[in-house]
Each structure stands twice: as structure tokens, then as C-alpha cells.
Amino acid sequence: MDQPQQNQLSDDNLKSSKKRYKTHSSDDNDDSDLDNYVPYVPLKQRRQAKLAEISHKKLLISGHPSEDDESQSLPGSDDEQSQHTTNQTNVDNELEKLRRAKLSLLDQHSKLKKKAEAKKENDIEKQLKEEEKILESVAEKKALMAVSELAKGIQYQDPIKTSWKAPKYILNKAEESHEKVRKKYRITVEGESLPPTITSFRSMKFPKCLLNSLKKQNIKKPSPIQMQGLPAVLSGRDIIGIAFTGSGKTLVFVLPIIMFCLEQEYKLAFQRNEGPYGLIIVPSRELARQIFEIIEFYSQSVALHDRKMPRLRTCLCIGGLSIKEQLETINHGVHIMVATPGRLIDMLEKKMVNLNVCRYLCMDEADRMIDMGFEEDIRTIFSYFNGQRQTLLFSATMPKKIQNFARSALVKPVTINVGRAGAASKDVVQEVEYVKPEAKIVHLLSCLQKTEPRVLIFAEKKQDVDAIHEYLLLKGVEAVAIHGGKDQEERLRAVNEFKSGEKDVLVATDVASKGLDFPEIKHVINYDMPDDIENYVHRIGRTGRYGKKGIATTFINKSVDQSILLDMKHLLIEAKQKLPPFLIALQSDSEKYLDMGDEKGCSYCGGLGHRITNCPKLEAIQNKQASSLGRKDYLASGAADW
Structure with a gap:
């Protein structure tokens, strides 16, 4: 390096050192520089401090402070007082640490457990609040009522009043x-005002001819749902x-x-084109x-x-049948109609047809x-009613969301629940x-060997139903098949x-899973x-029926x-299956949130293995609605262009 350059560098260093010296030694010449300046403390000094x-x-903890400490801790000013308070807090913290250090392992475990439980309770409260918000957001805003x-x-x-009353000895209980x-x-x-439970058909005041018909069907005693449900319906109550x-x-x-239609016919016979008095709506033709x-x-x-006793006329209104045959019954005056929407x-x-009566x-x-x-279809059907009606809703699976929605159409409803909604029958061995x-x-083929006939096989897709049917026929198995694609x-x-x-x-799709009663099915x-x-x-409920x-x-x-x-795992656990x-x-x-709150599992779909916060069914419906909304917007804009 050249000599002039070295001299210049040394001059610069000297200037900068002088400048630093001036900064340290100056008496508040530059307040901003002093405020921003933080002196460097060596590591050794920091450790000593x-x-x-x-x-x-x-x-301080031992209780023998030094004289200097005592003089410093005397409250003389606000700063000294705050310093004293801070020191006291630190002392308390140290004492707490010492006490904790002297705890036994068992005591420490119990303390940690209590903390974990408190944290879990807070998490559960947050989860329940979140679930309430989701349930409110997906709840139906429109009631299941007629538009008018x-x-x-x-x-x-x-509720509608009927002429039926329970026997006095039942009411006096x-x-x-x-x-x-x-x-x-x-x-x-x-x-x-809950109706009473009645444990025999005779006490329900059914006529002898109806009691004999029940005996022919080997039905001698009401089932639990009938013990509570029949008195409620006969007394005119809306029920779920x-x-x-x-x-x-x-x-x-x-x-x-x-019974109601017999009473109406006795009072005043049904005229031509009059009726129905009772309407039953179901989702599938086979169930209807x-x-x-x-x-x-x-x-x-x-x-x-x-x-x-008068002869009652019943009409079956489903697709695939001639309307002329259905109209013939209606023209004579129909008492009961069973229909798909x-x-x-x-x-x-x-x-x-009309629903005036x-x-x-x-x-x-x-x-x-x-x-x-079918929700909009049901709402449309409601608009054809003329006056109050007794409404009954039945199912084996009815999540909380559907129950809340259904109550909007009912008058002081009675909810009757035998077992948990959506629970599987314990008479079915699930493998x-x-x-x-x-x-x-x-x-x-090997699975069919487990039991003797009759066997019901369910598949999701129509093509799978046809493939299984063809395969079984080729193997010499006497089989038939149904799905929505067949006439x-x-x-x-x-x-x-x-x-x-x-x-x-x-062999069937889910058209055979809802409500159909096939006798003597050994295996699903x-x-x-x-x-x-x-x-x-619903599928596995086709077997293990009536106590078998x-x-x-x-x-x-x-x-x-x-x-x-x-x-499925939690459904099997509930039914005590292997x-x-x-x-x-x-x-x-x-899974840690499954048993919290009043509702087990998901309040939207009834699944036991998850909560509504991560319900796959709700997510799928929301995705479907979002995609269909997008398509509608696109089609609407296209239509406007045309």
C-alpha cells in the first residue's frame, strides 16, 4: 500500500475515534444521538451481573438482605416503590418454583392432569360453539309449510282432536x-302433554276384526314404538x-x-271424486x-x-303404472292414497286429485x-292442503338437523325415539x-355359503348390479335384480x-334399502x-327383523x-360387534370430540366417527351447491346473450 493512502486512512481513523470520544464526553450536545445509543456490555460483565x-x-428469599439492599429497597420515591413491588413479585415467583420443586411426582402428575382437563374443557366449549354456528348456517330457513x-x-x-280416548284405567295411572x-x-x-304408553292392542280399543287380523300376522303384542306411537297418533298428535x-x-x-277412515265413512259416505282423507308419501315405488x-x-x-264395516278404497299413485287405473279408484271416492312425490x-x-278433505x-x-x-316437492304438496292436518314423520335415521327442520311443520309434536336415531339393530351380526x-x-360365492337363502346383495352402481346378477346366473345361483334403470x-x-x-x-341398488320388508332374509x-x-x-336393517x-x-x-x-367403526362399537x-x-x-355435548357424533348426518365440523356429507353438498351455482350463472349469462 502507498504511503499517502496509509496516512489518509490513519487520519480518518483518528477523526472517527475523536468523534466517538466527543459523543461519550459531550454533555447533552445531541440528545437524539444519546437516546439512540446503546453501549456494548462484554459477555463476562453480563454473566457477573x-x-x-x-x-x-x-x-431476599432467605430473609437476610444486605445493608445496601435494605437501603436501596427503602421506599423513597415512586421509582423505588415500583422497584420494591417488582422485587416482591419475583420473590413470590421464586417461592412458587421452590414449592413446586418440593412436590412429589404424584402431586405433580395430578396438577398436570388438572391443567390438561381444564384445557380440554376450553377446547370442547370452543368446538361446541363452532358446531352451533355451522348447524345454524345449514339450517333450513323456510318452514315445511304451505306457501299460503x-x-x-x-x-x-x-293439535287435531279425535274421538279416541285411552281407557280410564290407563288415564288414571x-x-x-x-x-x-x-x-x-x-x-x-x-x-x-305426553300421551300414555299402552302395552296391548285390546286396550287401544281396536275392533275385534282388526285384532284377529293382527293375530293372523302373528302380531300379538305391540312393539316399543307401537306402545307409545299408536296412542299418540290415535289421539290426534303430530309425531316424529x-x-x-x-x-x-x-x-x-x-x-x-x-280407523279414522272407517269413522269418516260411517259418518258420511265418500262421494265420487272425493278424497283422499289420508295421504302417505314415500321415496320409492317398491316401498309405496x-x-x-x-x-x-x-x-x-x-x-x-x-x-x-264399510269397504275402504285405497289408491296407489306411483310412476310406471297406468294413470287410468288410479283415476278409476279416485273417481269412486278414495279414502287412503299411497304415493311417491x-x-x-x-x-x-x-x-x-285434490287434497281438500x-x-x-x-x-x-x-x-x-x-x-x-324431494324437499321442494314436499313443500309443493303442502300447498295443496286446505286446512289443518295431522302430520307424522317416520324413519330409522333422523339426524338433529332433519328433526329441527321437521318440527317447523308440526303442531306441538311428540318425538318418540326407541334407541338412538341411526343406531343399527343389535339382532344383526355385522361382519x-x-x-x-x-x-x-x-x-x-364363498360369502353366500355363510347362510341358507334368502340373501340380499347391495351395490352402489347399476352396472355392478347387472354384472353381479349375470355372474350369479352363470354360476347356477337363482337370482333376480332391481335398480332404477329397469322398468x-x-x-x-x-x-x-x-x-x-x-x-x-x-341383487339391488339402494332402491331396496329403504323400508322394504322381505320375509326370512338370513343374510345381507x-x-x-x-x-x-x-x-x-338401512341396508343391514333388511335382516334381523322382528326379533329374528x-x-x-x-x-x-x-x-x-x-x-x-x-x-362404521363406532357404529360397530355401539352395537357391541367384533x-x-x-x-x-x-x-x-x-375422535377426542365424539362424545361431548348432547348429540353423539355428527348432528348433520348422524355419523358416529366425526363431528359436524368435518362432516364429509355436508362438505359434498356445499361443493355441489357451489358448482351448480357457478353453472347456473354461466348458463344465465349465455341465455342472456342469445
Whole structure:
């Protein structure tokens, strides 16, 4: 380096050192520089200061402070007072640490446990608040009422009055005795002025001809849902009936409607084109036909046993049947109508039928109808009513969301629940097998050997139903198949052949899962796990009915969503079924929140393996609505351009 450059650098260093010296030595010449300046403290000095502070604290704790400390701690000013308070706080903290250090391990564990429980309670409270917000956001804003009633602000305050009254000895019983019966049969009832429970058909004042018909069907004693449901319906109350599949829900609305129609016919005979007085709406054609046949059996048997009894006319209104045949019954005056929503709306709009005198409405599998998209159709049907009606809603699975929605249309409803809503029947032995997709159809043959016929096989897709049906026929198995793609005549023939015992196996989609009563089904096979745990409950409910035992086998593999498997796992635990190892190993972070609050599991879909905050069904519906909204906006803009 050149000499001039070195001299210049040394001059610069000298200037900068002088400048630093001036900064230290100047007396407030530049206040801003002094305020911003933080002097450097060497590491050794910092350690010494820290040790001095610790030793000072120890002296204070021991109670022997030094003279300097005493002089410093004397309160002389505000700053000294605050310093004294700070020191005292630090002392208290140190004392707490020392006390904690002297705790035994057991005491420390209990303290930590209490802290964890308190934290968990806070988390649960947050979770419940979040769930309430979600449930409110998805709750239906429009009530399930007629448009004219909503527009005029019509609200019915009291239930419909009927001429039926319970026997005096039943009414004279104390409420405690009724509660004992409910507790014995695990009946949960909610509502105002609860009707009594009656444990025999004779005490319900049914005529002898109807009692004889029940005996012919080997029905001698009411089931739990009938003990509470029949008195409620006969007394004119609106009800929400929830009970496991095969518990006898159908008779709860069939027997009263027959009694009411007989009474109406006695008072004043139905004229041409008059009626119906009672309307039953169901989601599927097969279920509608089944209920129609049950009503026909009891109404015919009543007329045959007692010639004084009038003959009731029942009409079946479903797609796939000739409207002319249905109109013939209506033209003569119809007492009871069993219908699917689509065909009924078509006939109402064309004024082939009216609901002017209809005072009895029942919706079987009500939650399934709302889930299947019939909600607007049901609302449309309500608008055709003329006056107050008695409304009954029945299902095996009815989540809280649907119950809250249903109550909007009911007058002082009675909610009757036998067991948990959505629970599987304990008479069904549930077996879960891990089967690869390519091996499922072959594994069916070995699975069919578990029991004797009759066997019901469920599949999600129509093409799978056809493939299984063809495979079984090639293997020499007597099988029939039904799904929504087949015509009504073919579906009816398949169901009749299976019911009569001509065929051993029925392969079907979920059209056969809702409410259908097939006698003597020994085994239900789920070829694939449904996307909804409610569908699974309805499927396996086709066996193990009326106290008989049955088996349900379900094939699962990696294609099944984890949330559905978690729902199944907890459903099996609830029913005290054997868990396969791969379900035992399945764990989720949301499982810690499953049993909190009044509602087990999800309050939207009823699944036990998750909460509403991570409900796959709700997420799928929201995604579908979002996508359809986008398409509508696009189509609307396109239409405007045209």
C-alpha cells in the first residue's frame, strides 16, 4: 500500500475515534444521538451481573438482605416503590418454583392432569360453539309449510282432536308408571302433554276384526314404538317417530288411518271424486307398493270379518303404472292414497286429485326423502292442503338437523325415539371383510355359503348390479335384480319372485334399502360400502327383523373413504360387534370430540366417527351447491346473450 493512502486512512481513523470520544464526553450536545445509543456490555460483565442478581434474590428469599439492599429497597420515591413491588413479585415467583420443586411426582402428575382437563374443557366449549354456528348456517330457513299459510301468517296452535280416548284405567295411572314402561323398553319421549304408553292392542280399543287380523300376522303384542306411537297418533298428535329398522313403524300409521277412515265413512259416505282423507308419501315405488298391500290386507280383513264395516278404497299413485287405473279408484271416492312425490305432484297439477278433505299426512322415510332432493316437492304438496292436518314423520335415521327442520311443520309434536336415531339393530351380526376390488365378485360365492337363502346383495352402481346378477346366473345361483334403470313391470316381478321364495338372491341398488320388508332374509351382503353411513344402517336393517337374527357382511378396501370407515367403526362399537384389526388401527384426531355435548357424533348426518365440523356429507353438498351455482350463472349469462 502507498504511503499517502496509509496516512489518509490513519487520519480518518483518528477523526472517527475523536468523534466517538466527543459523543461519550459531550454533555447533552445531541440528545437524539444519546437516546439512540446503546453501549456494548462484554459477555463476562453480563454473566457477573446475572450471578449478582441471582445471589441477591437468594438473600431476599432467605430473609437476610444486605445493608445496601435494605437501603436501596427503602421506599423513597415512586421509582423505588415500583422497584420494591417488582422485587416482591419475583420473590413470590421464586417461592412458587421452590414449592413446586418440593412436590412429589404424584402431586405433580395430578396438577398436570388438572391443567390438561381444564384445557380440554376450553377446547370442547370452543368446538361446541363452532358446531352451533355451522348447524345454524345449514339450517333450513323456510318452514315445511304451505306457501299460503306462510303468506297469511297462519299458525295452528292446538293439535287435531279425535274421538279416541285411552281407557280410564290407563288415564288414571300415575305418570311414574308410564315412565317405568318407557324406561323398560328404552323409549324416549319429548313434547307437551305426553300421551300414555299402552302395552296391548285390546286396550287401544281396536275392533275385534282388526285384532284377529293382527293375530293372523302373528302380531300379538305391540312393539316399543307401537306402545307409545299408536296412542299418540290415535289421539290426534303430530309425531316424529324414530326406531331401528324392523321395529314395526308401519303399523303405527297404518292402523290409525284405517280407523279414522272407517269413522269418516260411517259418518258420511265418500262421494265420487272425493278424497283422499289420508295421504302417505314415500321415496320409492317398491316401498309405496308394500305399504299399499299392508293397508289392503287389513282393510279387506276388517270388511270380511264384520259385514257392518264399510269397504275402504285405497289408491296407489306411483310412476310406471297406468294413470287410468288410479283415476278409476279416485273417481269412486278414495279414502287412503299411497304415493311417491313425483307422480302425486303430476296428478295434483293436472287436477286429477285434490287434497281438500285430506286431514292425515304421513311421510315414511322422511329424512331420506329430504336428502334425495324431494324437499321442494314436499313443500309443493303442502300447498295443496286446505286446512289443518295431522302430520307424522317416520324413519330409522333422523339426524338433529332433519328433526329441527321437521318440527317447523308440526303442531306441538311428540318425538318418540326407541334407541338412538341411526343406531343399527343389535339382532344383526355385522361382519366386515377386507376384499380387493378385483376379487369382490369372486368372493361373493364363498360369502353366500355363510347362510341358507334368502340373501340380499347391495351395490352402489347399476352396472355392478347387472354384472353381479349375470355372474350369479352363470354360476347356477337363482337370482333376480332391481335398480332404477329397469322398468316397473320387471322390478315388480323380481320383488314378487324373491318374496315368494322362487328366487334365492336379490341383487339391488339402494332402491331396496329403504323400508322394504322381505320375509326370512338370513343374510345381507354389501358388495361395496355406501358413501353414507345412514344407507348402511338401512341396508343391514333388511335382516334381523322382528326379533329374528341375521348376518350382514360388508366388503371394504382402500377405495373407501376414511370418514365412512370411522363411522362404521363406532357404529360397530355401539352395537357391541367384533372389530376387525384394520378398523381397530384406524384413528383420527377428531375422535377426542365424539362424545361431548348432547348429540353423539355428527348432528348433520348422524355419523358416529366425526363431528359436524368435518362432516364429509355436508362438505359434498356445499361443493355441489357451489358448482351448480357457478353453472347456473354461466348458463344465465349465455341465455342472456342469445
